[in-house]
Each structure stands twice: as C-alpha cells, then as structure tokens.
Amino acid sequence: MDRKLGIAILGTGDVSSGHIAAYQRNPLVEIRAILSRDAARASAKARQFGLENCRAYTSLDALLKSDGIDAVSICTPHHLHVEQGVACAQAGKHMIVEKPVALDLPGLRKLDAAVREHGVRSVVSFVLRWNPLFEMIRAILADGLIGKLFHAEVDYLHGITQSISLYSWVTRRAYGGTALLTGGCHAVDALRWFVGKEAVEVFGFANFSEGNPLGYEYEPNSVTLVRFEDGTMGKVATSIECVGPYTFPIVLMGNGGTIRDNRLFTSRWPGQTGWAVIPSILPDSGAVTHHPFNAQMDHFIDCIISGRESHCNVADAVKTHEICLASEQARLTGSPVRLPLQ
Ligand SMILES: NC(=O)c1ccc[n+]([C@@H]2O[C@H](COP(=O)([O-])OP(=O)(O)OC[C@H]3O[C@@H](n4cnc5c(N)ncnc54)[C@H](OP(=O)(O)O)[C@@H]3O)[C@@H](O)[C@H]2O)c1
Incomplete structure (x- = not known):
C-alpha cells in the first residue's frame, strides 16, 4: 500500500469511540470523516480524538461522494444499519456494520444482496x-x-x-x-x-x-x-x-x-x-473499552488490503x-x- 485507507465513522456515540480508538492504532488507515445529525458534534468528536484530517458531515450522501473515503464504520442505531449499509455498498465502500445489521428479514436480505452485488468487504461487529x-x-x-x-x-x-x-x-x-x-x-x-x-x-x-x-x-x-x-x-x-x-x-x-x-x-x-x-x-x-476492537479493525483492514473475505462478514452474519x-x-x-x- 502506497497510501493510507480513508475511514468514515457514522454516528458519534459510545461504540464509535471504540472504533475510532482502534483505527488510530493502525498505521495503514486515517479517519477522514465523521457523520452526525449535528456537525458540531462530529467536529467535537474529531477534536476529542485529535483527528487532524477529518471532516464533519451531516449528509451520508455528501460523505460518500467526497474524496478519500475507502471504508465506513456504521455506528448508528440498529434501524439505520440496512439503509446506510446499502448506500455504502452502492458507493463501493467497504464496511464494518455494528450489530444487529437488520431488524427484519427483508432488511437482512437487502443488505446481504447489496454487499454481494457491489463486491465490497464487510465485517459485522461480533467483536467477541x-x-x-x-x-x-x-x-x-x-x-x-x-x-x-x-x-x-x-x-x-x-x-x-x-x-x-x-x-x-x-x-x-x-x-x-x-x-x-x-x-x-x-x-x-x-x-x-x-x-x-x-x-x-x-x-x-x-x-x-x-x-x-x-x-x-x-x-x-x-x-x-x-x-x-x-x-x-x-x-x-x-x-x-x-x-x-x-x-x-x-x-x-x-x-x-x-x-x-x-x-x-x-x-x-x-x-x-x-x-x-x-x-x-x-x-x-x-x-x-473492554471489547477487542483493535484486533477486529486490524482484521478488517487486512481483509480490504488482501482482498479476502472475513469469517465475520455480512453473509455469515445473516445466519x-x-x-x-x-x-x-x-x-x-x-x-x-x-x-x-x-
Ligand atoms: N459490537 C458491540 O459490542 C457493540 C457495543 C455497543 C454498541 N453496539 C452497537 O452500536 C450501535 C450504536 O450503539 P451506541 O452504544 O454507540 O449508541 P449511542 O451511544 O446511542 O450512539 C448512536 C449514535 O448514532 C447517531 N444517531 C443517528 N440517528 C440517531 C437516532 N435517530 N437516535 C439516536 N442516535 C442516532 C447519534 O450520533 P449523532 O447524535 O451525532 O447523530 C448517536 O450518538 C448499536 O447498533 C449497538 O447495538 C455494538
């Protein structure tokens, strides 16, 4: 890899902190975007973690169209995971999706189909x-x-x-x-x-x-x-x-x-x-802070770089x-x- 992978974080809550801290330890990536319903909250989160090259977004569409984003961590409430995951797949972004990935069978099938169709790498956050x-x-x-x-x-x-x-x-x-x-x-x-x-x-x-x-x-x-x-x-x-x-x-x-x-x-x-x-x-x-997010994120980045599928991808999480x-x-x-x- 001659350049760092750009990461976007969706959501500014509890689990997003675990994701951000884990990515920060990995020298192959840089967090470049945070999505929030409130731009000030996204900026505050970036400041909290000392993220220097990170923009605040209130629109997922704008975030996905911006330059330099390769992968996304979906850290929002459950009911948003399908819609956001499908949008990320359609934009060609690799993704970590927090659990649960869907609240019903149609949503589960929709996300699975989008990830397969667009050939992006996925890891579902069964971090244990x-x-x-x-x-x-x-x-x-x-x-x-x-x-x-x-x-x-x-x-x-x-x-x-x-x-x-x-x-x-x-x-x-x-x-x-x-x-x-x-x-x-x-x-x-x-x-x-x-x-x-x-x-x-x-x-x-x-x-x-x-x-x-x-x-x-x-x-x-x-x-x-x-x-x-x-x-x-x-x-x-x-x-x-x-x-x-x-x-x-x-x-x-x-x-x-x-x-x-x-x-x-x-x-x-x-x-x-x-x-x-x-x-x-x-x-x-x-x-x-107790969850092994460091190892999960390293695995995700390795899957992206090596092009291999995770044992913990959306297709597996469907089961x-x-x-x-x-x-x-x-x-x-x-x-x-x-x-x-x-
Ligand atoms: N894998 C694990 O072990 C683990 C651990 C904890 C949580 N999780 C999962 O991670 C997801 C987020 O959990 P969390 O604990 O981080 O929750 P949280 O602290 O409530 O954070 C969720 C964030 O999502 C954003 N959001 C967007 N739309 C929202 C809405 N309508 N209502 C509330 N928040 C909204 C909010 O950021 P803005 O206000 O900035 O928009 C909020 O800070 C859940 O699906 C949960 O199951 C997984």
Missing part, C-alpha cells in the same frame, strides 16, 4: 470473536480436548439501564427490535462460532419481568433453543434487564470433556480430579440474525422454525 477466551476455546475444540460436542450454551446477561447511552432509544421496539437483536445476537453468534455447524431448527420464549422496571416496549428476556445439523443442541438465554454485573457464560459439553468459561475438564488427561482453570481475558464486561428472527417467530407462532428462513 477476537476475545482471547474465544480464541482459546476454539483452539481447545480444534485439538479435540473435549471430543465431539453434543450440547452448547452461551448466554448474554447484561442489564441495559439508564446509565448506558443507547438506553435512550433501544427500549423502543422500532429501534431495538428484540432482546436478541439488541444484545443476545452476540451469544447466538458465539454459539455458531463454537459449534461450527449449520443451525437447522429454532424455538424461543420471551417474557417481561414483573412491572417491566426499565420500560422496554418488547420482552427484554428470552430463551432460544437451536438444533444443529449434526444433532448438537444449543441454548441462548438473553436478558437486557437483569440485575447484576454483566456476564457471558459459556458451557460446551463433548463426549470427551467439558468447557465452562475458562475451566476445562478433559478425559484426555488421566488423573484430572477437578477443573483446570486457564487464565485468560474473559468476555465479562459490556464496556466498549446469526436468522436464528434471532426465527426465535421470535417461533415464540409468536408456538411452533419450531426451520432454517434457513424462507
């Missing part, structure tokens, strides 16, 4: 794929230390309260969608990432706790059951109103051992009498989102839903 514990668990599974999986559970238990910036809009159905789309999709994605098979059938339940204290317009709690093609069973519990610290529990059982978060028991090690605890960085915080949408469909109809969705 770069969490060190995730990488360790994938290595343990690849080494066969717990044998053949038959049962997998990953939960997303994160009370999204007034202290979190997106609370101001995410409690509304038109903006948040469902608890799974808002947050539980991280756990659904992790379930798929660990099981490594196609999901074929989904069922779901959801509820409000008594009094709905956080005022969600949709059920903030759900349980999703997934059957994979090889018979492996999966479960995802989601709560975005739970009372307690953020947790992201992982249980993987195979015919030769079990993983519980960073604890391992394996029949491969004769004489093991209890859990082996493997020190690591766990996915135990909802704070954007995670289909499970989320199927869970809601199943609970509303009372019948299991087959995948892929028609």
Whole structure:
C-alpha cells in the first residue's frame, strides 16, 4: 500500500469511540470523516480524538461522494444499519456494520444482496470473536480436548439501564427490535462460532419481568433453543434487564470433556480430579473499552488490503440474525422454525 485507507465513522456515540480508538492504532488507515445529525458534534468528536484530517458531515450522501473515503464504520442505531449499509455498498465502500445489521428479514436480505452485488468487504461487529477466551476455546475444540460436542450454551446477561447511552432509544421496539437483536445476537453468534455447524431448527420464549422496571416496549428476556445439523443442541438465554454485573457464560459439553468459561475438564488427561482453570481475558464486561476492537479493525483492514473475505462478514452474519428472527417467530407462532428462513 502506497497510501493510507480513508475511514468514515457514522454516528458519534459510545461504540464509535471504540472504533475510532482502534483505527488510530493502525498505521495503514486515517479517519477522514465523521457523520452526525449535528456537525458540531462530529467536529467535537474529531477534536476529542485529535483527528487532524477529518471532516464533519451531516449528509451520508455528501460523505460518500467526497474524496478519500475507502471504508465506513456504521455506528448508528440498529434501524439505520440496512439503509446506510446499502448506500455504502452502492458507493463501493467497504464496511464494518455494528450489530444487529437488520431488524427484519427483508432488511437482512437487502443488505446481504447489496454487499454481494457491489463486491465490497464487510465485517459485522461480533467483536467477541477476537476475545482471547474465544480464541482459546476454539483452539481447545480444534485439538479435540473435549471430543465431539453434543450440547452448547452461551448466554448474554447484561442489564441495559439508564446509565448506558443507547438506553435512550433501544427500549423502543422500532429501534431495538428484540432482546436478541439488541444484545443476545452476540451469544447466538458465539454459539455458531463454537459449534461450527449449520443451525437447522429454532424455538424461543420471551417474557417481561414483573412491572417491566426499565420500560422496554418488547420482552427484554428470552430463551432460544437451536438444533444443529449434526444433532448438537444449543441454548441462548438473553436478558437486557437483569440485575447484576454483566456476564457471558459459556458451557460446551463433548463426549470427551467439558468447557465452562475458562475451566476445562478433559478425559484426555488421566488423573484430572477437578477443573483446570486457564487464565485468560474473559468476555465479562459490556464496556466498549473492554471489547477487542483493535484486533477486529486490524482484521478488517487486512481483509480490504488482501482482498479476502472475513469469517465475520455480512453473509455469515445473516445466519446469526436468522436464528434471532426465527426465535421470535417461533415464540409468536408456538411452533419450531426451520432454517434457513424462507
Ligand atoms: N459490537 C458491540 O459490542 C457493540 C457495543 C455497543 C454498541 N453496539 C452497537 O452500536 C450501535 C450504536 O450503539 P451506541 O452504544 O454507540 O449508541 P449511542 O451511544 O446511542 O450512539 C448512536 C449514535 O448514532 C447517531 N444517531 C443517528 N440517528 C440517531 C437516532 N435517530 N437516535 C439516536 N442516535 C442516532 C447519534 O450520533 P449523532 O447524535 O451525532 O447523530 C448517536 O450518538 C448499536 O447498533 C449497538 O447495538 C455494538
């Protein structure tokens, strides 16, 4: 590369700070544009991070027509991701799209089609794929230390309260969608990432706790059951109103051992009498500053420069989102839903 890639950031909220800080560490890119509904807010964000060659925009169209932009980070509320992602693809821009990428099936299909048609690289921000514990668990599974999986559970238990910036809009159905789309999709994605098979059938339940204290317009709690093609069973519990610290529990059982978060028991090690605890960085915080955005952005830039597709692109994220949408469909109809969705 004889020149830096130009990056544009859409949105000036909490997660945009994580994206900006991660790009700033990468010597191959420069942040050149920030989109906001208020130009002063975009300029303030640029000043906050010391971005010297960065313009403020209030129009996505104008931003996409400007010179020097190669890739875009979509850090706006969920309901804008399809429209903005399609516009970026049509303008030939590579993109990182924050999760969820869409709130319904037509939107999901539209974004997927646009990214395919225009041949741009995409990464969906399932940032936990770069969490060190995730990488360790994938290595343990690849080494066969717990044998053949038959049962997998990953939960997303994160009370999204007034202290979190997106609370101001995410409690509304038109903006948040469902608890799974808002947050539980991280756990659904992790379930798929660990099981490594196609999901074929989904069922779901959801509820409000008594009094709905956080005022969600949709059920903030759900349980999703997934059957994979090889018979492996999966479960995802989601709560975005739970009372307690953020947790992201992982249980993987195979015919030769079990993983519980960073604890391992394996029949491969004769004489093991209890859990082996493997020190690591766990996915135990909802704070954007804790998320491994540096590794995610480096991966994105590498995909652009090398021209290779990400394992975490929009086409892959379609499968995670289909499970989320199927869970809601199943609970509303009372019948299991087959995948892929028609
Ligand atoms: N991957 C992860 O781990 C992770 C973590 C956190 C968030 N996220 C995702 O990132 C997205 C943004 O979340 P966030 O926490 O950054 O939210 P946020 O703090 O509320 O920021 C969203 C930004 O979008 C812009 N915006 C444009 N239209 C808006 C509208 N109608 N209402 C509100 N804001 C609007 C706003 O910037 P202006 O006011 O300047 O226009 C706002 O600052 C969400 O989809 C969320 O799910 C992902």
